[in-house]
Amino acid sequence: MYLEEIKKTLNFIKDEGEVCEVRMLKTDKGTISGYYDNYEKLASDVQPYIGKHNIFFTLNPVKTDLIKRSENKLKFYAKETTSDLDITKRRILLIDLDAARPTGTSSTDEEHKNAIERAKEVEKFLGEQGWSEPILADSGNGVHLLYHINIENNNENAQLIKNVLKVLDKIFSDKKVDIDTSVYNAARICKLYGTIACKGDNTKDRPHRIAKILKQPEKFEIVDGKQLQKLTLMLPNDKEKNDKLDSGTKFNIKSWMQKYKIKVFKEKDLGNATIYVLERCPWREEHKDHSAYIIQYDNGAIAAGCHHDHCSEENWHTLKDKLEPGWIKNKRKDKKSAGDNKISQADILISIASQAEFFSNDSDETYASIKVDKHVEVYRLSSFKFRMWLTKIFFDETGKAPTADAMKQSFGVLNMKALIEGQKRKISKRCIKYDEKIYYDLCDEDWQVVEIDGSGWKIIDNNRPIFVRNKNMKAQIIPEEFDDLSIINKFYRFKSEDDKILHLVDIVTKFIPDIPHPIDVLYGEKGSSKTTSMRKDRDIVDPAIRDIIAMPTSNSDLGIILNNNYMPCFDNIDNISAGKSDILCMAVTGGGFSKRKLYTDEEESILFFKDCVVLNGINVVATRPDLLDRSILLELERIPDNERSDEQTVWKEFNDAKPKILGAIFTTLSKAMKIYKNVKVDKLGRMADFTKWGYAIAEAAGIGGEKFIDAYFNNQNRANDEALESNPVASTIIALMKNEEKWEGTVSQLLTKLCDVAFIEKIDTNSRLWPKEPNVLSRRLNEVKSNLLLYGIHYDIRHHGNAKKITITKENEDIDSDMIDF
Structure with a gap:
C-alpha cells in the first residue's frame, strides 16, 4: 500500500529521472537523508521507517550533481541537505493548510475535517482567478494544495511566492485553520505522501494518519507568473497607502458599501487595516471572481482596487467618481473658482x-x-x-x-x-430567434439581416438591438432565390451516401439558433480536402477573417474562441485532452466558462457559449464517449490526382455558387419551420432537437425524414464503435466477454483480470486512459457504460463488505470478435 502510494506520488509530481532528496529529522541516527532518481528504490528504502519518523521530500527539482552525496540510498547523520541554491527551478507551489491544535500533537478528526473544507474553499477561490486544478493532498494533520508553476529560482520569485501566501493567509486563515506563510523557500521539504504523519502520541482522539494524495488533475497544468503576480495585488503595500487613499475624516465604510449595494464576500482584519473582499468588482461587474477589494486603514485612509488588468488604474477616487458623480465638487463647494462652474x-x-x-x-x-x-x-x-x-x-x-x-x-x-x-436583453452573433422568426446577420456595412419564417425569407434592415459583432466576423454574400439544396454536394467529396445526407441536413441546422448542434468531425486520409471542406462550411455559415483555428493549448483560450465565434473550426487536430473534451461538450449544449482576465475588454471573466463546432483530422479526433455521443462523423475520400484543381479555381466556382447555396438553405429552412411543428419521431438520437429538426429539414429538401433518421443512427453506431475502439478498458471488457456469459468478482480482481487479458490481446495498458487503481477503473467503466450496452454487455457494481463487487453479463449471442479492431 505504502510503496504504491509513494511511487504514484513521485511519478506524477516529478519528471522522469529528476533528482529529489528524501529526509527524516531528529531520528536516533541524526538526520537521515538520501538523493534519488530511482523512485522504486526510494519507496523501498523508506518503508522500514514509515510510522516511526516523519518522512519528507523536496518538492522542487534538485541539481543532478547532488545525487553523489548518497546515490539512491539513505545516509545516517547527514550533515549536508538541500539548500535554496541547490534548486534548479521553482516548479511546485505548496499551500500548506494546518489545522489549529496544541503544539506537538496530531489533529483530531474534526480539526482535520476543518482543514480539508478550508482547502476546498481556497481551491475554489483560486479556480475563480483562472488557476488550473491543483493536487489536493492530505498531509496527515492538515491539507496541502500543490500547484504546478514554472518560474526561475531567484530572490524576486521567492518574494513573489511569499506574497502569494500572505494574501491567502489574510483571506483564509482564522482560529480553526492557518495557512503557513513560511513555506515560500525553494528547498522547502514536504511530507512524503504514502507515509504516516506521526506527530505526538497515536491516540484515539488524535490518531496518526497516512499522508496521501486525495485528488489529482488528469493534466497538471501550469499556473503562470502573471497569475501569481495578479493575486499579490490584493496585498496592501506602501504605494497603495500613499497613492490610493482619501485621507479625510474616518467614516463608516460598511454603511457606505450598503448604501451603494456593494456586497462583501469576506472581511478580514489585517492588523493595521481591514480588507473587504467584494462579491463583484464595482468598476466592472462582470468580474465575479472576488478580485476587487476595499481596505480601510486604522488612521481612516481608504484604498480600493481590483487585480484584473483592465482595472489596474482603478482606485478609491475612481470608485467614488463612479458612484457619487460630482463628489469632489460638493466637497469643495465653499472653495469654488470661476473655472469650477x-x-x-x-x-x-x-x-x-x-x-x-x-x-x-x-x-x-x-x-x-x-x-x-x-x-x-x-x-x-x-x-x-x-x-x-x-x-x-x-x-x-x-x-x-x-x-x-x-x-x-x-x-x-x-x-x-x-x-x-437599462433593460436585460438577449443578443447574439450571426443567428437569433425572435418572435417565432429566425434572423441571420449578413454583417455588412448596412447592418442587413435575413428574416426567415414559415412563409419564406427576405433581406431587411436591422431595426432591433439583437446582434453584436466582433473583429473576426466577415460580411456574408447576398443570397439569391434558389430551392435545390443538393447544389451543395458538388463542392464536397464525402465517402458514403449517409454522410452526404447528414452533411446537407447539418449545414441547414447551423442556421437554427438555441438548439444543441452536433460537433462535425471531418476525417480522411491525406489529400481528402478536409481543411478546404471545413473552410467552405465556415464560409457558408459564419464567414470570418480567421476562418480556421489551431486547437489552443490552454482551456482558457479555448473558452475565449468558443465565446467569440458562432462556428469555430479547429484544423488538423491530433488528439483532444479530457479538459478540452469537456468544454467542447459544454459548447454543444450551452454553458459557461470561468477564466482569468489577461486579454482585451471584450473577453469577459465568465464566458457563455452555445456553438456550432467543427473539427478535422486524419483520424477521428473525438475519442471520448461523451464527445462522440454529441458528434457526427463525416468521412471524406481522397481526391484523385487527375481530378484536382488549383486553389483559385476551387474557390471561384464555390463563391460563384454561394448566393444560390445560401438561397437554397434559407428556402429549405423556411419549409422546415412549417413541417417541424407536426414532426413526431418514434426514436430520438442523443441530440434530440437535432434529430427532430433534421427530420423536418430532410422532408423539406426532398431527401425524406426516415432516410435522415437511418443515416443519423448509422452514424451514431459508427461513433459508438469509435468510442469503444479508442478506449482500452472497453476493448478489454469486450475481449474478456467473448467467451463468457457472466463474470463476477471485486473491482480490484477485475483490474487484475483485465491486465491479463490486455497482455494477451496486445492492448496498450500504458495509455493514459488505462486505470492504475480500482477506483479509477470504476470511473472508466461509467464512461463507456452506454456504449457497452449496445454490444449487449451490462455490468453492475455493488458494495460488498470492504470492497466493491462487480457483475458483468452478456445479454446477447456471442460477441463477434471482429466488432472491435484491436
Whole structure:
C-alpha cells in the first residue's frame, strides 16, 4: 500500500529521472537523508521507517550533481541537505493548510475535517482567478494544495511566492485553520505522501494518519507568473497607502458599501487595516471572481482596487467618481473658482451619449444600441468602435478631443446606466430567434439581416438591438432565390451516401439558433480536402477573417474562441485532452466558462457559449464517449490526382455558387419551420432537437425524414464503435466477454483480470486512459457504460463488505470478435 502510494506520488509530481532528496529529522541516527532518481528504490528504502519518523521530500527539482552525496540510498547523520541554491527551478507551489491544535500533537478528526473544507474553499477561490486544478493532498494533520508553476529560482520569485501566501493567509486563515506563510523557500521539504504523519502520541482522539494524495488533475497544468503576480495585488503595500487613499475624516465604510449595494464576500482584519473582499468588482461587474477589494486603514485612509488588468488604474477616487458623480465638487463647494462652474468634459460626454440606448445581457455585459439611418447598430461599451463613436460625437459637438480622464469618468456612468437603468436583453452573433422568426446577420456595412419564417425569407434592415459583432466576423454574400439544396454536394467529396445526407441536413441546422448542434468531425486520409471542406462550411455559415483555428493549448483560450465565434473550426487536430473534451461538450449544449482576465475588454471573466463546432483530422479526433455521443462523423475520400484543381479555381466556382447555396438553405429552412411543428419521431438520437429538426429539414429538401433518421443512427453506431475502439478498458471488457456469459468478482480482481487479458490481446495498458487503481477503473467503466450496452454487455457494481463487487453479463449471442479492431 505504502510503496504504491509513494511511487504514484513521485511519478506524477516529478519528471522522469529528476533528482529529489528524501529526509527524516531528529531520528536516533541524526538526520537521515538520501538523493534519488530511482523512485522504486526510494519507496523501498523508506518503508522500514514509515510510522516511526516523519518522512519528507523536496518538492522542487534538485541539481543532478547532488545525487553523489548518497546515490539512491539513505545516509545516517547527514550533515549536508538541500539548500535554496541547490534548486534548479521553482516548479511546485505548496499551500500548506494546518489545522489549529496544541503544539506537538496530531489533529483530531474534526480539526482535520476543518482543514480539508478550508482547502476546498481556497481551491475554489483560486479556480475563480483562472488557476488550473491543483493536487489536493492530505498531509496527515492538515491539507496541502500543490500547484504546478514554472518560474526561475531567484530572490524576486521567492518574494513573489511569499506574497502569494500572505494574501491567502489574510483571506483564509482564522482560529480553526492557518495557512503557513513560511513555506515560500525553494528547498522547502514536504511530507512524503504514502507515509504516516506521526506527530505526538497515536491516540484515539488524535490518531496518526497516512499522508496521501486525495485528488489529482488528469493534466497538471501550469499556473503562470502573471497569475501569481495578479493575486499579490490584493496585498496592501506602501504605494497603495500613499497613492490610493482619501485621507479625510474616518467614516463608516460598511454603511457606505450598503448604501451603494456593494456586497462583501469576506472581511478580514489585517492588523493595521481591514480588507473587504467584494462579491463583484464595482468598476466592472462582470468580474465575479472576488478580485476587487476595499481596505480601510486604522488612521481612516481608504484604498480600493481590483487585480484584473483592465482595472489596474482603478482606485478609491475612481470608485467614488463612479458612484457619487460630482463628489469632489460638493466637497469643495465653499472653495469654488470661476473655472469650477464650467461644464466638465465628462458631463458633456454623458449628455451627448444619451442619444444611444444602453442595456445589458444576462451575464451583465454592457452594450449601446445606436440608430443610424434606418438600421440599429450594437456595440459593447468596452469596444474600440464605441469609443470612436463617442469621440466623434464629442468632437462634432465641441470641436475638441475628449481627455482620457473624461472618457474614463463617462464610461463609469454609462456602464451604470446599462447595468442598472437599462433593460436585460438577449443578443447574439450571426443567428437569433425572435418572435417565432429566425434572423441571420449578413454583417455588412448596412447592418442587413435575413428574416426567415414559415412563409419564406427576405433581406431587411436591422431595426432591433439583437446582434453584436466582433473583429473576426466577415460580411456574408447576398443570397439569391434558389430551392435545390443538393447544389451543395458538388463542392464536397464525402465517402458514403449517409454522410452526404447528414452533411446537407447539418449545414441547414447551423442556421437554427438555441438548439444543441452536433460537433462535425471531418476525417480522411491525406489529400481528402478536409481543411478546404471545413473552410467552405465556415464560409457558408459564419464567414470570418480567421476562418480556421489551431486547437489552443490552454482551456482558457479555448473558452475565449468558443465565446467569440458562432462556428469555430479547429484544423488538423491530433488528439483532444479530457479538459478540452469537456468544454467542447459544454459548447454543444450551452454553458459557461470561468477564466482569468489577461486579454482585451471584450473577453469577459465568465464566458457563455452555445456553438456550432467543427473539427478535422486524419483520424477521428473525438475519442471520448461523451464527445462522440454529441458528434457526427463525416468521412471524406481522397481526391484523385487527375481530378484536382488549383486553389483559385476551387474557390471561384464555390463563391460563384454561394448566393444560390445560401438561397437554397434559407428556402429549405423556411419549409422546415412549417413541417417541424407536426414532426413526431418514434426514436430520438442523443441530440434530440437535432434529430427532430433534421427530420423536418430532410422532408423539406426532398431527401425524406426516415432516410435522415437511418443515416443519423448509422452514424451514431459508427461513433459508438469509435468510442469503444479508442478506449482500452472497453476493448478489454469486450475481449474478456467473448467467451463468457457472466463474470463476477471485486473491482480490484477485475483490474487484475483485465491486465491479463490486455497482455494477451496486445492492448496498450500504458495509455493514459488505462486505470492504475480500482477506483479509477470504476470511473472508466461509467464512461463507456452506454456504449457497452449496445454490444449487449451490462455490468453492475455493488458494495460488498470492504470492497466493491462487480457483475458483468452478456445479454446477447456471442460477441463477434471482429466488432472491435484491436
